[in-house]
Amino acid sequence: MVWTQRCVAVVGSAVCTEEIAKCAYDVGYELARRKAIIICGGRGGVMAAAAHGARDGGGTSVGILPGRDRNDAAPHLSVALPTGLGDARNAVIACAADAVIAIGGGFGTLSEVALALKKEKPVVGLLFSFREIAGVYQAKTPQEAVDIALRSIVRSTL
Amino acid sequence: MVWTQRCVAVVGSAVCTEEIAKCAYDVGYELARRKAIIICGGRGGVMAAAAHGARDGGGTSVGILPGRDRNDAAPHLSVALPTGLGDARNAVIACAADAVIAIGGGFGTLSEVALALKKEKPVVGLLFSFREIAGVYQAKTPQEAVDIALRSIVRSTL
């Protein structure tokens, strides 16, 4: 079967500024409105904000947690999946996503971006902390980030 | 936050008899009807049948795939997550579930049951191939399997 649903990972730090959180919320909201499934790391900060936006946009978000306890999950997720994998869950996120939107971000985020680029998946940065990494599209707004991500998925499966 | 949603894994072989598939469908349907999220391995046989039942019951099912290709996923899943982890995804399934229902099953299924028992999660067998394993509740019908699984989750969080 050719799977038609698009999954977009929203990645970023578990602790972030209000500006970054607002961006993540808007990205989650816009992805949901455009019927993409949101994948994230399931914790706080960017992840929680993206799940919150997805919920308000009427969409589905899946949190892929590093630990073993579902009670560590962000409250607005549709599905919380504790994996027990630790940082190896970052590779799962990069594998499960069709495209990645990185907002702000620390070294964990950078690992997810690197793994997505290795798999030749589209990666879009929004206030992305590592702008010098070649191959990351830089977006100026949440809407543009979602636009580029969804358009790139279409392109990459043509 | 205390997470109130219940996730039940339905595990079994990728190739199975019609009788086993019918059981898996009914288990998926009944879990969906009772508002539990269905987790499975995302492939054929028991996994595909459980996802099909979940879809018809109006519920949500998540497939956690061993490979990297979303197109290998069963068609009725709500969300398909390719992990690229190979058999290590079995440990993710056991970690993400609050309870496990094992239907028929080969050695992969046995590994998921063993990992769930190691984590002291309730495991229910239905036509389970390894009935000699102590600690697995044996159910006679799909409804009974779901009953025991959901009741055991409640018990284990009191």
Place this chain on the structure above:
Amino acid sequence: MVWTQRCVAVVGSAVCTEEIAKCAYDVGYELARRKAIIICGGRGGVMAAAAHGARDGGGTSVGILPGRDRNDAAPHLSVALPTGLGDARNAVIACAADAVIAIGGGFGTLSEVALALKKEKPVVGLLFSFREIAGVYQAKTPQEAVDIALRSIVRSTL
């Protein structure tokens, strides 16, 4: 390249009786004497005893740990590898081994045995707790366990 070195996993519980530990030591010693690399979970009980035997037999043992801290490793290992994978490291052990010797054992051990059998690798039980599992060779002594394991590897690559 065809890799000629044989890797045998010795699996069992982190807490065990003296009799089981003695068996694990003897298995590790005999594997080392016969130039096989010993793989184990790197913790106490059967794992520590196998590493101890391997050390005394002049061999190499590798511990694949579930956690992140090398200081949790058994003292006689040649190499300790903290993975941070939790129970998913059991799948790594089953993947990295050419054959598995299971001594005593709880549900974690059962998961490793099941994953090895799924991959059609030879599995030998010694005082194995789950004797009812079809496909596990039952050995009566550590020497016989090592004999069967090494002979089966040879057979399975012919």
Place this chain on the structure above:
Amino acid sequence: MVWTQRCVAVVGSAVCTEEIAKCAYDVGYELARRKAIIICGGRGGVMAAAAHGARDGGGTSVGILPGRDRNDAAPHLSVALPTGLGDARNAVIACAADAVIAIGGGFGTLSEVALALKKEKPVVGLLFSFREIAGVYQAKTPQEAVDIALRSIVRSTL
């Protein structure tokens, strides 16, 4: 137990220039001479060259492979561990190492460097492709890279 042995990961691409391979060989050789265990991804290019150097320096090297087939391993490894984890094995390498030396490198390498930095482990770059990443020590020679890596481990455990 406090584990005294130092494990250093040598990371880089599976395909590389002669200059990069020469560096990786020298790093492996020098690490071996100074009694550190070499961890790598077990494939070609930088990984194979580091294992070759380790062998010639009389040391021990461990290859942590993404796939399931030991025959994909570089020939000079002391121990080859197929994991079946795909890219998630990069997280295992970052977890198992006390320090990382990155030589050349593509996006896979960048993910390993990012995960090591996330865990606050010392990372040394040598002809490193991503020099703009803050927190990576830049070395000019293989000897300096090994010096910095080993000295930083000592410092980080004080």
